Amino acid sequence: MTGIEILLKIVIAAILGGLVGLERTVASKHAGMRTFALVSMGSALFVIVGAMAGQYYLGILNFDPLRSFASIISGIGFLGAGMILMQKDALKGLTTAAGLWATAGVGAAVGFGFYYLAVFSVLIILILFTGMWFVEEKIKNVLLKDKNG
Numbered sequence: 001m002t003g004i005e006i007l008l009k010i011v012i013a014a015i016l017g018g019l020v021g022l023e024r025t026v027a028s029k030h031a032g033m034r035t036f037a038l039v040s041m042g043s044a045l046f047v048i049v050g051a052m053a054g055q056y057y058l059g060i061l062n063f064d065p066l067r068s069f070a071s072i073i074s075g076i077g078f079l080g081a082g083m084i085l086m087q088k089d090a091l092k093g094l095t096t097a098a099g100l101w102a103t104a105g106v107g108a109a110v111g112f113g114f115y116y117l118a119v120f121s122v123l124i125i126l127i128l129f130t131g132m133w134f135v136e137e138k139i140k141n142v143l144l145k146d147k148n149g
Contacts, residue, residue: 013044013110040107047111076104
């Protein structure tokens with residue numbers, strides 16, 4: 001892996017995460033572009049460091065670069081849990097936390113060099129954030145209409 005390729009991976013991960021965060025910003029959520037970009041970029045960074053350390057210490061230490069990836073999942077779970085709040089009788093932040101978790105996967109995919117998977121995943125995340133919102137609203141309206149008569 002060249003130095004330029006490493007830097008490009010970091011930038012691509014940050015941009016893709018920022019795109020997901022843009023939707024959250026437009027939806028007036030607290031976690032927005034910066035948060036999502038940082039999570040995606042950080043995930044890519046951890047994967048890259050794990051891969052580089054694995055190459056560097058190959059044969060010297062028993063080193064598994066996938067352990068870095070597993071740690072990302074745990075860390076994002078902790079961060080996501082902090083975003084979920086109970087307000088009155090409703091959960092708030094669950095969708096944003098799930099999106100943050102998925103965006104960590106995007107960064108990891110970029111870190112491993114799976115660019116098509118990362119870009120496709122961002123498209124799916126954005127469809128789920130925006131398109132599914134419209135579907136949910138339609139379903140809610142139909143159910144409320146049936147419930148109210």
